[in-house]
Amino acid sequence: MDRYARWNALLELLAESGRVSVEDAAQRLNVSQATIRRDFDQLGQQQMITRTRGGAVANGVSYDLPLRYKTAKHSAEKQRIGAAAAALVEPGMVVGLNGGTTTTEVARALAVRPELNSSADGAQLTVVTNALNIANELLVRSRMKIVVAGGVVRPQSFELVGPLGGALLREVTLDIALLGADAIDVTLGAAAHHEGEASMNALMVARARRVVIIADSSKLGGHAFARICPIDRVETLVTDSGATPEAVEAFRAAGVRVVTA
DSSP: OHHHHHHHHHHHHHHHSSSEEEEHHHHHSOOOOHHHHHHHHHHHHTEEEEEEEEEEEOSSOOOOHHHHHHHHTTTHOOOOOHHOOOOHOHHHHEEEOOOOHHHHHHHHHHHHHHHGSSOGGGOOOOESSSSSSHHHHHHHHHHHHHHOSSEEETTTEEESSSSHHHHHHOOOEEEEEEEEEEEETTTTEEESSHHHHHHHHHHHHHHHEEEEOOOOGGGTTTSSSEEEEGGGOOEEEEEEEEHHHHHHHHHTTTTOEEOOO
């Protein structure tokens, strides 16, 4: 387990119990107590936890982990989901992408498809995104046209939020919006933890002919603070094979096409 994976696991332990000792954390993560002490010290320096004698306590907030700490979680599933979602894109499309670890995998899958990188006959792909890291992924690895929405950067997700980006999104039309979500439910729809991100995502939904929600199976049936869109606006859900048959059937009964990767 690498450092970021350990930090993610430690923060999840703290989110569950509020307090954890060095000894308990070392046993549960199967690493040395010295390693856990260093991890706690580093997380404390970043003000993500409060260091105590013999352990650590949560800071009393619901953790919204920076994107770089999330990459190890469900990584194999997210790579498969990313490839499956990218397969829905055709040359010449205008594609909307928001931020997150799963949509980053979508961007990487798009970047290695040679037929999407051709500008012959006007078939150049256009990607509209509010995520700085995704724009960078595509700029350095492809010949696509990249349009970045403006706004204020959220360090946790590298996403741009606020009215500046909204002004741009209201002026474009998307063939397909490939959107990561923190939760999706057949009754509550797709949602995000942060209201600014949800607002930007909702604008992409409003400007898109087709809406695809990209979420690993751990997010199915969950809920988050701010709604992105109702379920009847979602054409396709791309998830992983860990989704239960009951969950898949519920989404299909709601009129959503489900793709499992």
